[in-house]
Amino acid sequence: MKILLFGKSGQLGWELQRSLSLLGQVVAMGTNDSPCADFRDPSGVAATLRRFSPDVIVNAAAYTAVDRAETDVETAMTVNAVTPGMLARVAAETGTFLVHYSTDYVFDGTGSAPWRESDPVNPVNVYGSSKLAGEEGIRASGCRHLIFRTSWVYASRGNNFARTMLKLAQERETLKVINDQVGAPTGADLLADITAHAIRGAQREPALSGTYHCAPAGETTWYGYACHVISRARAAGLPIKVADADIQAVPTSDFPTPARRPANSRLDTSKLCKAFGLHMPPWQTGVDRMLAEILQR
Numbered sequence: 561m562k563i564l565l566f567g568k569s570g571q572l573g574w575e576l577q578r579s580l581s582l583l584g585q586v587v588a589m590g591t592n593d594s595p596c597a598d599f600r601d602p603s604g605v606a607a608t609l610r611r612f613s614p615d616v617i618v619n620a621a622a623y624t625a626v627d628r629a630e631t632d633v634e635t636a637m638t639v640n641a642v643t644p645g646m647l648a649r650v651a652a653e654t655g656t657f658l659v660h661y662s663t664d665y666v667f668d669g670t671g672s673a674p675w676r677e678s679d680p681v682n683p684v685n686v687y688g689s690s691k692l693a694g695e696e697g698i699r700a701s702g703c704r705h706l707i708f709r710t711s712w713v714y715a716s717r718g719n720n721f722a723r724t725m726l727k728l729a730q731e732r733e734t735l736k737v738i739n740d741q742v743g744a745p746t747g748a749d750l751l752a753d754i755t756a757h758a759i760r761g762a763q764r765e766p767a768l769s770g771t772y773h774c775a776p777a778g779e780t781t782w783y784g785y786a787c788h789v790i791s792r793a794r795a796a797g798l799p800i801k802v803a804d805a806d807i808q809a810v811p812t813s814d815f816p817t818p819a820r821r822p823a824n825s826r827l828d829t830s831k832l833c834k835a836f837g838l839h840m841p842p843w844q845t846g847v848d849r850m851l852a853e854i855l856q857r
Contacts, residue, residue: 564612565589566597566605567620571715572661575752576620583756587612591621599623599639602646609650616759617647618659622691626665627818629686640690645697652703657763659755662771664711664743666692669822672742676828677709677771685819695771706758707771708751711825712785715748716853723854725786726793729802739783739809743825744775747846754838761836768835773827776843783809785847792848796855 561584567573568588580586589597595611596604599621609617623629623639644660651658665688666681683689698705714720728735754774762768780788787807794800812821829840 561585561616562612562614563587563616563618564609564614565618565620566599567622570620570622571713571718571720571748572751573620574717575715575748576618576755579752579756580618580759583759584615587614597621599643600635602638602643605643606646606650609647610654613654614656616657616659617651618755619644619647620661622661624687626685626687626821629690630818633686636686636690637693640687641693641697644694645701648698648701648703648705651705652701656703657759658698658703658705659759660694660698660705660707661751662691662695662707662709663688664709664825664827665822666695666709667822667824669824671824672826673824674826674828675773675824677773677831684822687819688822699771704762704766704769706755706762706769708755708774709771709827710746710751710774711743711827712745712775713748713751714745714847714850716850721745721782721785722789722847722850725789726798726854729790729793729800730798732802734806734808735786735802736808736810736814737783737786738812738815739781740811741821741823741825742779742781744777744779744827744843745785745847746775746843747850750776750841750846754832754836757838758832758836772832772835773829774832775827775829775840776846777829777840778842778844779826780843781809783807788844788847789851792851793855796851798855
């Protein structure tokens with residue numbers, strides 16, 4: 561099996577290079593590589609795809625600057641919608657299997673129930689709209705595909721929320737963290753491993769193609785996430801300056817941003833677990849593993 565991976569340099573792309581290698585030959589490409597892998601250039605990416613003629617395309621490239629997308633609409637739509645749609649059309653023509661990643665931001669974040677794949681979509685910002693348009697283009701193409709909607713992705717490599725909290729906790733005596741957005745931190749390693757498993761399953765059973773929600777079990781808020789991270793770091797001997805009592809839970813309104821964030825990022829993963837025979841670990845398991853790697857460096 562020949563796999564063409566876009567977005568090799570991101571948190572997920574890095575982990576996918578590892579997990580996908582078990583399935584076959586992986587050609588991993590990033591924005592600055594040649595031939596073209598820059599998703600701002602749809603025709604250039606299409607030419608690259610036709611040149612390599614892979615069996616599977618895995619698209620981990622995305623425009624993820626949520627706030628900047630509010631003014632940089634054209635780029636966000638090109639990277640998240642136009643180019644993925646083009647990939648899907650070429651995949652449909654050539655019989656290539658496509659894997660793509662989306663987000664809970666396709667929903668409006670209302671209510672408190674975990675979102676199911678069949679729930680009505682209603683994005684509240686440009687980023688969410690661009691990701692939804694990408695999904696719709698893939699489905700409309702008729703290509704065989706897997707779309708994974710996920711949330712709060714992190715990895716031990718690169719910058720993330722946990723690293724930010726660890727830095728601030730060593731510098732400040734008080735912290736304010738949002739406590740009215742609920743979701744599950746999703747490790748890029750977990751998402752990459754599930755991707756490889758699901759590709760093999762969908763190749764054997766084409767009926768498994770479709771859209772799935774992918775996140776670990778359980779839920780928390782950004783405040784709960786921060787408290788967990790800081791508590792583990794303190795126990796590991798990191799010189800934490802902020803006391804537990806001085807980590808303050810605050811509403812989203814205390815940190816106004818150009819793009820509105822959904823309050824409910826919970827995702828129901830029962831469809832994914834049933835289809836591919838999976839058991840989702842609690843979110844704390846992956847976060848603790850990430851912290852162990854970070855704190856040992």
